[in-house]
Amino acid sequence: MIEFRSVTKRFPDGTVAVDDFSLVIPARKTTVLVGSSGSGKTTLLRMINRMVDPTSGEILIDDESVHDRDPVKLRRSIGYVMQNGGLLPHLTVIDNVATVPVLTGVPRQRAREQALELLDTVGLDRSLAKRYPSQLSGGQQQRVGVARGLAADPNILLMDEPFGAVDPIVRAELQQETIRLQQELDKTVVFVTHDIDEAFLLGDQVVILEKGAQIAQIGSPSEITEAPASEFVASFIGTERGTRALHAKRTGAGTVLVDAAGRTQGVLVEGDA
């Protein structure tokens, strides 16, 4: 479990990126922080692994303040996946994945074997292991980024707009892979995005943020769609535009619920009555 207690971050230039933020992030679930650009999502994420330290307040992991942890060790024990994959351009795929384990003392050969297994986990062919990041597609680079984030077998995985830079089809593939990985690996995932559809697809808990990381609403995707807490949330999730309005559609396989764009959102379970 990760807990933010009244956390504020004021940068030296006076910008208050996060203003008195409190949140409990349950273990082994995916929590998505979603909000428009500049709402403080990245700053929140980076305070978990101490890439950024709060000005005031506390962040606890399993009831222990991160402030009492060595920042380097803490950072290596938490997986972090960045938007551009965060790969080191001068290292091959396999060495990119093996870097953190080697730094923490795993023998190089063992770390490389584990790295190959991780390529399987994220759905990459092992034949890519010797390539450099520039020789991969954007989607492949993101998968390597995820493998890298998982390399230290962390309990916590932080993902910062990891699929922001890939095309919509690859993005959808990566989202499905993320769902599969989460079921398989059972990590505490904190995922940042500005895409509400991605948030609803991946999040067990979705936190909608306004400027200064003010929480506009927090809940499961269905709790939020069924009862948006404010005009802001309603317009953010698009209910006003009607894009999320569901209607029933009969198909050969039964009745499904589709949204305004024609995407299937669920299957209607019909009772006997």
Ligand SMILES: Nc1ncnc2c1ncn2[C@@H]1O[C@H](COP(=O)(O)OP(=O)(O)OP(=O)(O)O)[C@@H](O)[C@H]1O
């Ligand atoms: N090092 C810094 N110094 C000064 N201000 C900063 C710094 N880093 C971030 N900020 C400011 O803090 C606010 C929140 O930034 P942050 O990157 O956390 O937002 P975000 O929600 O992740 O945005 P985006 O989706 O654009 O990445 C912004 O106004 C940003 O300009």
